[in-house]
C-alpha cells in the first residue's frame with residue numbers, strides 16, 4: 001500500500017517563493033492548500049500544479065485577519081483532514097524610508113501581515129499539529145530578521161519578530177513532535193523585489209540587501225529547494241533553526 005500524501009499549507013502561494021515552493025512540494029507528491037488574498041494568482045499556481053499532475057485547493061484569505069486564518073486552517077482539515085507542512089510565508093515589504101519619515105499606517109500594514117499574520121498562522125496550525133503529534137512549520141523571515149536593515153526599519157523589526165516567534169515556539173513544541181524553523185532569504189527575484197526596486201529608485205533610500213556577495217539575487221527556486229529540504233524528514237534534527245540563504249549577503 002502506498003503511503004498517504006502529505007498535506008502542505010502555503011501562505012502567499014500566489015507569487016514568488018510561495019508559488020515556486022508550492023509547485024516543488026506538489027511535484028514531490030504533497031497535496032497543497034494554497035492561501036493568498038489574491039485569489040486569481042493562487043488559482044494560477046493551482047493550474048501550474050495541475051499541469052504537473054499535482055493536486056490542491058485555493059483559499060482566499062488575508063493572513064492578518066484571525067477569522068481568515070481560522071478559515072484556511074478549517075478548509076485544510078475539511079478537505080484533507082490534516083496539516084503536515086506549513087509554509088508560513090506571506091509578507092509585504094515597506095516602502096524604503098528613514099524611520100522618522102515612516103508613516104504610522106505603513107507600520108501598521110507591515111506589522112499586521114509580517115508579524116501578526118505569522119503569529120496567527122502558527123497559533124491555529126500548532127493546535128492541529130499538536131493533536132496529530134507531528135508537523136513542520138517553516139516561517140519566512142529574511143536576512144533583515146537577523147541583522148538590521150537600512151531604509152526598511154519596520155520591515156526589519158517585523159522579520160526579527162518572526163525569528164523570535166520561531167525560536168520561542170520551537171522551545172515550546174519541539175518535544176511534541178513538531179519542528180519549527182525559519183528561512184531567511186537575502187534578495188530574491190520576485191514581484192515583491194520588482195516593486196521594491198522601483199520605490200528605491202523613486203526615494204533614493206538604498207537598503208544593503210542590494211549587494212549579495214555572490215553577485216546576483218537568488219531565483220525563487222533556490223529558496224524553494226531549501227524550504228523543501230527543511231520540510232522533509234532529512235531535516236529531522238532541525239528545529240528552532242534560523243536558516244540563512246543569502247548568497248553571502250550577511251557573511
Ligand SMILES: NC(=O)c1ccc[n+]([C@@H]2O[C@H](COP(=O)([O-])OP(=O)(O)OC[C@H]3O[C@@H](n4cnc5c(N)ncnc54)[C@H](O)[C@@H]3O)[C@@H](O)[C@H]2O)c1
Nearest residue numbers: 012014015016017037062063090091142187188190191192
Ligand atoms: N523577495 C525577497 O527578496 C525576499 C527576501 C527576504 C524575505 N522575503 C519574504 O518572503 C516572503 C515571500 O515574498 P516574495 O518575495 O515571494 O513576495 P511576492 O510579493 O512575490 O509574494 C507574496 C505573496 O503574498 C501574498 N500576500 C501578501 N499579503 C497577504 C495577506 N495579508 N494575506 C494573504 N496573502 C498575502 C501576495 O498576494 C503575494 O501573492 C515574504 O514574507 C517576504 O517578506 C522576500
